[in-house]
């Protein structure tokens with residue numbers, strides 16, 4: 001029997017935990033079963049109490065104190081420790097039926113999604129170990145206000161691509177906190193960010209007059225000076241890469257709007273083919289009685 005889940009990822013503060021909370025509330029209202037896992041060993045406040053919390057295995061505070069590490073080193077140690085104790089997860093999930101949607105709330109340290117090789121073995125364990133066999137998709141959140149700063153938006157897009165390629169599971173890219181941007185930009189302009197329009201990069205270069213000269217007091221070597229032409233070529237190479245993979249499309253999320261949460265849920269369900277596996281359910285008794293009386 002398969003299990004079904006979504007791993008909610010993205011940089012710090014983009015609204016991952018808020019989205020997990022809104023998704024759980026929405027699923028509960030629709031009588032669907034959820035299993036909420038917190039894998040952020042520094043997180044303290046939750047809209048819904050996690051069913052499984054990494055802090056019951058290890059906390060960043062303890063690691064920092066005992067091993068004299070900083071917050072990022074502490075987080076990496078916590079994940080290494082989790083990987084050595086994966087039965088902490090499998091014991092809790094083993095008995096879940098296919099009705100459940102497992103929601104995994106991840107930390108926001110960007111290193112986890114770019115170059116530290118800790119998530120691929122975790123995802124492999126969740127999706128390929130015989131005991132679990134979770135059909136998992138990734139929901140990668142970026143904050144919609146990033147579009148106001150094109151460099152930030154494209155850097156975020158590259159981080160989303162990095163996570164997508166590193167994990168190898170179905171991947172949804174989501175622009176969160178849409179309520180913050182919807183009055184600031186025309187729909188037509190915003191559309192260019194939903195499927196990244198790489199000509200925006202060249203426009204930005206022209207608008208800002210960037211013939212970037214990164215000479216600074218400690219950079220005197222001629223080779224270290226990025227000329228306008230080099231910068232243009234770099235932008236073109238980034239644009240080319242984003243286009244040639246053409247993997248990144250964004251969905252819009254506003255956690256304050258239930259329809260928006262439902263729309264994202266539909267994409268998650270489709271990605272993991274949740275509905276295909278569900279047994280048809282009998283209607284609850286009152287509904288059955290009503291239908292019977294009407295008939």
Ligand SMILES: Nc1nc2c(ncn2[C@@H]2O[C@H](COP(=O)(O)OP(=O)(O)OP(=O)(O)O)[C@@H](O)[C@H]2O)c(=O)[nH]1
Nearest residue numbers: 011012013014015016017018107108177254255256
């Ligand atoms: N306006 C608005 N604010 C939001 C939305 N989602 C989250 N926020 C706010 O953004 C802040 C960060 O939200 P979190 O859900 O904690 O973000 P996170 O990605 O889990 O943060 P870390 O786990 O620390 O990386 C909080 O103040 C939230 O209230 C949204 O849809 N709209």
Ligand SMILES: [Mg+2]
Nearest residue numbers: 016017040043
């Ligand atoms: Mg969080």
